[in-house]
Amino acid sequence: MVSTLSHIKEIERVALGGQASGRDTPVVQSWLRCVHDYQLDPASAQEAYIVPETTLKEHREQAEELIRIGRSGLETLFNQIAEQHYVLLLSDARGVTVDFMGDPTFDNQLRKAGLYLGSEWSESRAGTCAVGACIVSGEPVIIHQDDHFDTSHIGLTCTAAPIFDTLGDLTAVLDISQLRSPTAKASQQLALHLVAATARRIEFANLMARTRNDWVLRLSRSPDFLDVDPDAAIALDGAGRVTGLTHGGFNALARTMKLTGFSASDLIGEKIDSFFEMEIDDLPRFMRGKTGGERMLRAHDGAVFFASSLAPVVTSRQAGGILSKAQEPVPRALRDLSLGDPTMEAVQAKAAKLAGRDIAILIQGETGTGKEYLARALHDSRSDGGPFVAVNCAAIPEHLIESELFGYAPGAFTGAAPKGKTGLIEAASGGTLFLDEIGDMPLALQSRFLRVLSEGEVVPVGALKPRPVRFKLVSASHQPLQSLIDAGRFRADLFYRINAATLRLPPLKERQDFAALVDQILVRIGRDNAETYRLQPATLDALRRHDWPGNLRELTNTLKVAAALSDGGLIGPDCLPDDLQPDRLPHSAETSDADALRAALQACDNNISALARKLGVNRSTIHRRLNR
Numbered sequence: 233m234v235s236t237l238s239h240i241k242e243i244e245r246v247a248l249g250g251q252a253s254g255r256d257t258p259v260v261q262s263w264l265r266c267v268h269d270y271q272l273d274p275a276s277a278q279e280a281y282i283v284p285e286t287t288l289k290e291h292r293e294q295a296e297e298l299i300r301i302g303r304s305g306l307e308t309l310f311n312q313i314a315e316q317h318y319v320l321l322l323s324d325a326r327g328v329t330v331d332f333m334g335d336p337t338f339d340n341q342l343r344k345a346g347l348y349l350g351s352e353w354s355e356s357r358a359g360t361c362a363v364g365a366c367i368v369s370g371e372p373v374i375i376h377q378d379d380h381f382d383t384s385h386i387g388l389t390c391t392a393a394p395i396f397d398t399l400g401d402l403t404a405v406l407d408i409s410q411l412r413s414p415t416a417k418a419s420q421q422l423a424l425h426l427v428a429a430t431a432r433r434i435e436f437a438n439l440m441a442r443t444r445n446d447w448v449l450r451l452s453r454s455p456d457f458l459d460v461d462p463d464a465a466i467a468l469d470g471a472g473r474v475t476g477l478t479h480g481g482f483n484a485l486a487r488t489m490k491l492t493g494f495s496a497s498d499l500i501g502e503k504i505d506s507f508f509e510m511e512i513d514d515l516p517r518f519m520r521g522k523t524g525g526e527r528m529l530r531a532h533d534g535a536v537f538f539a540s541s542l543a544p545v546v547t548s549r550q551a552g553g554i555l556s557k558a559q560e561p562v563p564r565a566l567r568d569l570s571l572g573d574p575t576m577e578a579v580q581a582k583a584a585k586l587a588g589r590d591i592a593i594l595i596q597g598e599t600g601t602g603k604e605y606l607a608r609a610l611h612d613s614r615s616d617g618g619p620f621v622a623v624n625c626a627a628i629p630e631h632l633i634e635s636e637l638f639g640y641a642p643g644a645f646t647g648a649a650p651k652g653k654t655g656l657i658e659a660a661s662g663g664t665l666f667l668d669e670i671g672d673m674p675l676a677l678q679s680r681f682l683r684v685l686s687e688g689e690v691v692p693v694g695a696l697k698p699r700p701v702r703f704k705l706v707s708a709s710h711q712p713l714q715s716l717i718d719a720g721r722f723r724a725d726l727f728y729r730i731n732a733a734t735l736r737l738p739p740l741k742e743r744q745d746f747a748a749l750v751d752q753i754l755v756r757i758g759r760d761n762a763e764t765y766r767l768q769p770a771t772l773d774a775l776r777r778h779d780w781p782g783n784l785r786e787l788t789n790t791l792k793v794a795a796a797l798s799d800g801g802l803i804g805p806d807c808l809p810d811d812l813q814p815d816r817l818p819h820s821a822e823t824s825d826a827d828a829l830r831a832a833l834q835a836c837d838n839n840i841s842a843l844a845r846k847l848g849v850n851r852s853t854i855h856r857r858l859n860r
């Protein structure tokens with residue numbers, strides 16, 4: 233084994249841009265994050281950290297279902313490896329070990345080494361380690377002996393694989409570790425294979441437990457293990473839309489689309505026939521008992537899989553979208569979010585699960601898609617209340633944003649209020665801090681904010697003492713933060729802190745519940761004006777044809793104006809702005825040709841005004857069409 237000193241020197245050399253001697257790329261990347269992002273010092277050894285009993289209880293409660301579902305997989309794995317003196321850790325997405333199996337004879341040594349229940353293996357605390365590196369990269373990884381950053385851990389060998397939930401978010405990490413191991417890293421390849429296979433099985437068990445009302449399509453490249461240990465699994469609703477998937481399922485679908493840079497949640501709601509040469513009615517064809525040949529399934533990119541389908545356990549569909557895919561009740565504040573759009577239903581189900589948890593949420597979506605609306609709904613769903621403080625990082629001038637966010641001490645600078653000022657971060661303590669357009673936060677403030685998140689304290693400008701703060705963080709951005717990171721304008725470590733889970737709002741023009749949304753907004757406007765509004769069919773047609781670059785905000789404003797211009801609450805197309813005016817008759821079947829137009833006119837006793845009223849267009853439009 234290498235000496236402590238040479239290990240420290242190697243990390244320092246790598247941090248200064250030097251070559252690493254035969255290290256794997258994930259190890260080098262993690263070392264660089266430790267030095268540059270978390271400012272860890274390789275020369276200062278920190279023993280493993282075990283969280284206090286009460287904190288562990290909270291983490292275990294949050295991971296309770298996963299622990300239950302994963303238990304049999306963990307036991308099987310442990311039986312395979314216990315003789316080699318491996319221990320097994322299941323950590324949550326924050327790196328805290330919530331389940332553990334090891335040989336009790338070595339309890340003391342294992343506890344001291346941090347291979348124990350409650351140990352925290354986040355990268356920012358423990359330095360390069362398998363659990364931490366796996367949380368950051370989302371990939372299986374071996375961190376062997378002096379791959380570890382901290383010299384306290386360089387005796388250990390640790391191998392970890394991620395576990396993703398059915399909507400594609402990393403929810404846990406499975407790790408197996410040994411106190412002592414052969415020097416060669418290659419000795420751990422079998423361990424890597426075992427953790428990755430167990431993680432895959434846990435994801436599958438989780439998908440099966442959560443999608444009892446749906447079909448499950450299992451896929452493998454070979455027919456032999458298709459029914460017992462498939463490579464991938466995808467849950468589908470009665471209309472053939474994706475409602476959940478394992479990580480293997482995500483990879484399989486992503487490969488058929490030949491797309492990169494998108495996440496599993498982008499695939500939720502997509503129809504299965506956009507990936508494979510099959511319809512929903514073909515699912516029974518792939519059930520058990522069919523021959524291998526009958527179960528072949530071709531993807532649109534030409535790849536061939538063996539497919540096996542499982543019918544829903546409960547066939548009655550829940551009406552109204554009030555129950556999420558996991559059959560958890562959706563809190564009242566989140567119920568209005570989707571009126572039948574599959575993508576929004578997935579967002580709603582995910583939001584319902586996240587709302588009560590202390591998990592930092594990032595909402596992505598074009599301008600006006602309802603990011604703040606969703607942030608507030610998440611806040612209103614929490615039983616512990618507290619203030620909701622919304623800050624638009626793009627709207628505050630750069631020279632003011634620091635004092636606005638952090639506050640300042642009395643006399644901190646010329647022109648400051650004599651009593652000082654409480655910052656918005658502190659004002660959100662006990663509630664929710666909503667940071668809109670977080671991509672516009674200046675870089676220097678990003679580092680300060682990162683410290684607030686890691687230490688749970690805020691230091692106002694000019695103040696000497698930090699003040700404790702505890703808030704739920706919801707951030708939003710209309711720009712893809714990954715591209716800001718690539719451009720050096722956003723810190724990657726802050727990105728990981730604010731983005732424990734992502735909710736992605738679809739643009740309005742892609743929503744399938746458009747008409748219901750229009751109705752809902754009109755009911756709200758009607759309530760404010762003590763009026764009842766109705767739309768002429770042609771008005772809805774015109775609304776549907778518009779592109780809505782301003783999304784829900786533009787739609788809400790358009791409907792407010794249209795309601796104000798309506799006569800007796802009936803909204804005709806003439807109440808819409810110029811760019812939405814139908815310049816020709818609607819393309820409906822009855823009016824698309826001359827015969828249909830004549831028939832429609834006759835039905836109105838050849839009264840052009842009556843036909844124009846019925847179709848919701850101007851009389852001049854009818855005249856123009858008749859002339860043509």
Ligand SMILES: Nc1ncnc2c1ncn2[C@@H]1O[C@H](COP(=O)(O)OP(=O)(O)OP(=O)(O)O)[C@@H](O)[C@H]1O
Nearest residue numbers: 568569598599600601602603604605710784785788
């Ligand atoms: N689910 C919804 N149902 C009805 N109206 C909504 C919904 N979501 C948002 N709105 C309305 O759309 C408008 C824009 O919403 P919001 O401000 O939340 O969007 P945003 O994405 O935060 O916008 P920006 O990117 O400009 O900050 C608001 O008037 C809001 O009331």
